[in-house]
Amino acid sequence: MGIEISDLECINYLTAFDTAIDKGIERFEKFWLMFDFIYKFSKVKKEEDSCMETLRMMSESVLTRKRKEIEIRQTNKVNNKEDKNNFLERLLYFSDELTEKEIIDEVHTMIMAAIDTSTTVVLYTLILIGSYPTVQEKIMNELKDIFGDSDRDVQKHDLVQMRYLEATLKESMRYYVMVPFVSRYIDKEIKLKNCTLQPGNNCLFVLYGVHRNSMWGKDADQFRPERWLENEMPSNSSAFMSFSVGKRNCIGRMYAMMFMKTQLSHILRSYTIYADYMKLKLSMEVLLKPASGHYISIKKMLKNCKEIIK
Template sequence: MIFLIIVPCILCCVYAWRRRKKNLEGKLPPIYSGAWPFVGHIHLWFRGCKYLFWPRLLDMQRDCLDQGGVTYIYSGTNSAYTYYALADPSDCAKVANNCNKKFFPLEETIKAIFEDGLATAADPVWEKRRNLLEPMFDQISARLDVVNQHAKKLAGELAPKVQNGFFDPIKILQNTIMGILLRTIYGAIEDKEQDSYKIALQEISDVVYERHRSFLKHNKLVFRWSNLKRRQDELVRTLKALTNEVNMDSGMDPYLWFLFSEPITLLDRFLRLENKGVYSEQNVVDEVNGFLFGGYNTMVNSLQFILVMIGSYAAVQECIYTEIYNILSDSIREVNTEDLNNFIYLHAVIIEVLRLYPAVTKVSRKTQSSVDLKKYTIDPGTNCLLFIYAMNRHKSWGADRDEFKPERWLGGSTDFNIATFGLGRRSCIGMQLALNTMKIILIYLLREYKVIADHTKLVLKQELMLTPESGYYIALEKRQRS
């Protein structure tokens, strides 16, 4: 009897599955391999969210490229886990230029932390803020005094590491980057507050990552009753209180700003906007936290990759040193904007490392109107995942696409088409600030020391960002000035 019920049921399911597959054929891009009938790729989310692990993400990207640059990834009928994955640069650009909207599978966690900050806001709030913030970022990116001071301090702190074997540079890099970001935003800030920020940001990242990893906690009800949610609430309160406190301590009185002809920190500029009724006090707090979150781990991780690559290629390092010497000679003066424009080779090295190791490996978009890709048309309201890592290593870069070749950026081409800072209108607003900061840090570091590393030992892992898991230690030798 049981047999008579079960067998027809199974046959019906198989029939329905094959019919559905046939109906979708031609309309949808190829399905990412490993889909189970009906539930699709949901199994990837179980067992510690294997989906998130770097080997799995690499496989998704390879599969996407092998199948023509677009694949379909789905989990049953759950639209939050169903999307087009794209790795073809021109298709990705079409999607990114079509829409400013993102999709977040765990939206309420992201919103709890950043509310309607620039990185999470949707139109029309986003558009208005982006227009206001872009000129402010242009101005603060040109503020190099803070970066010079911190880069000089970093070079001093590295002195005890000389001839002392391989070491992990992460703590020194974290302190330097946090110091630069906080002082660019707030001006004067105490070391104690800097440490509290560092801890709060790190823990918030861990909580977001932990929720991504444990599929059960994606469920709002399960998450609401979990310790992780309590920890998230606690950290959000701490971070906001900290930002409020520092705002009060270091912010210029909003009613006195007009006494100063040119405000210098990001916060001063914000207060002008708040004063004009554009941002509320809470908006400022959320926005500032978004900038810290957006700039901190991205720059720390990128610098780790850059040091490993420079330390592995002695000839490249010598060329950078020659450039430093040609531009600054023996002078210990601060690096200015004009100097930075002359650092053509250093720029090429940084961009080449960022191409190979983008801290942000994928970005999301939700289409607002239909988009014609090379082979498919995407309907409005479709979730898309754009694979930055795969775009940066696409075959259009040439047969040597996986090789580290800074020269590919020399020779007059000013094309800037790596996807590391995102694509379209929602690309990174902090790009210039990040590039200036990383260049100045490297100039101070490389004029004092030779870096030694071995990129062949580099093992990657995917947390919220692409992170070196091992093989990222460096050693230093004192440079003898010739």
């Protein structure tokens, strides 16, 4: 968003964000809180309101700072192309059409959707890579072909060549689907094979279930990156739902893939990973979280790929 914020502001914002999400989950888990009149007087609502107030104050202060910055630039006639590509500035340029609340909502959506998601996918991918030495070896060989012994930065054309790493990432996202479910409001009657969904209700799509469905083959429950390189994918083009499908799918997916490939290629050029995914216990929150710790360790490598320190 192109705004400098202090560590304290950052911590307050993230704590309020995490707590607000936890409160949302708590309401979802406790069925009696579904009734608005009970929820209105509950402790959960009070705590949620206090978090939302922190978030609102922070977003308002960021918007005020950004507007001031634009004003100063306009007074000094400074025109920077990059600034116009900045997410927050783009929203503000449309501010005649968007209300203050709509801008703040967009800011929240972007932060919520981008925070934690790619980092957590990288975490699960490392755990899986560390649990499958043959997969790790194949990635190491691929990276060696692209970078040799160099730890140079990743260029755009390198990303295209990381085919096995990309297959591993996709398989990891299939195996541990980061956003285990998405919800939708039903606005018209939808006839399914065994039932009819009635308008006026909400429904949940359990993406975790879609990714373990038998359309992925008999080995749907196995982690096997090779499936992405063989031409044996499910015929249904919506079978892979890590970034969701339809109009509200993830707008950050291309960026997330580039970011994750870059990050993993740096880590795996310098470290050997050891992990045990069998010990993982997962908790299905807004994101799929490891509830049992990570069971992962790393070993630094020498440039010629010999391990030196544990």
